Amino acid sequence: MSIDVPQERPRPALGSLSGRASLRSRVAEALREALVVGELEPGSIYSAPALAQRLGVSATPVREAMMELAQEGLVEPLRHRGYRVVEFSDRALDEILEVRTLLEAPMVGQAVPLAGPEQVADLRALADGIERAAADGDLTGFIAADTAFHLRLLSIAGNTRLVEEVRRLRGMSRLSAVKRLHEEGLLASTMREHHALLDLVEAGDAAGAEDLMRRHLGHVRGVWAGRSEQA
Known part of the structure; x- marks a missing residue:
């Protein structure tokens, strides 16, 4: 799925899929x-x-x-x-994020000692794509690239069942404020955390990667949902 789309013509999620594989x-x-x-x-x-x-x-x-x-x-x-x-209440969305955090942060920590240079380079390319999509206002492209980044990083830990559960939970997320954040020029700043996360992976800092992952996930029910976050 291409994510390098000009700002004036963001790619809708429901654009034509004719001719695509799978x-x-x-x-x-x-x-x-x-x-x-x-x-x-x-x-x-x-x-x-x-x-x-x-x-x-x-x-x-x-x-x-x-x-x-x-x-x-x-x-x-x-x-x-x-x-x-399906409509999810604020409480349900908070609970979904809590489960995601319990799963994803430790999985990132487990992935750190297993991540090789080629895998990190591949993830860097995805992180670049996330930033381009965010800067261009290609919000569905941003979601696609962000999902690919996180699931690929988590897959390094080797538990495919947990990765599939994370995929399911991510589908329940509701990022209602991302369009406004893009318009205000604030969305791209949170996207830089992907490269910061990879810096920690390369440094072998599992604890630091877990901590940043928790803070990064906090945006799901924070700024990306139009709510304030604690510093």
Whole structure:
């Protein structure tokens, strides 16, 4: 998924996916990205044919992807109507972040001694892509690159089940303020933490990497959600 998009024409999550490989998984990815940034609004109902038209695919992979998202608790199937985007309360979102932090921070610490130079270089390229997407206001591209970065970093620890659980929990996140932060020129600053995290990985500082990961995740229910954070 390309993320180097000019600022004046940000790439929507629901742009055409026609001709892409692994179609169902690509549809599910695009829908997750749209959910996180609010392009698919909580409480709203969407039909598979309408989404398929926006994505430039047939309705079948959209239905399959929506059933996958329903199993993850992200949408609710409604007979003869479509799929309702699940609304999460502030308490539920806080709890989701707490679980993510319990999983992701220790996994980063475990990954530090296992990360090789080629893996770090690959992650550096993804971190650059995250910053470009944030600077360009390509918010769905930012979500895609950010997800790829974090899941790839966590995968170094070697527990695929935990990585898949983190993927599911990330899909429940709601980053309602990222568009405003971009417009105010504040989004890019938090993106630099990815390179700082990799600096700690390269230095072999597992404790420092875990601490920064906790602070980085705090943005999910902090500035990225339009809430203040403690210094």
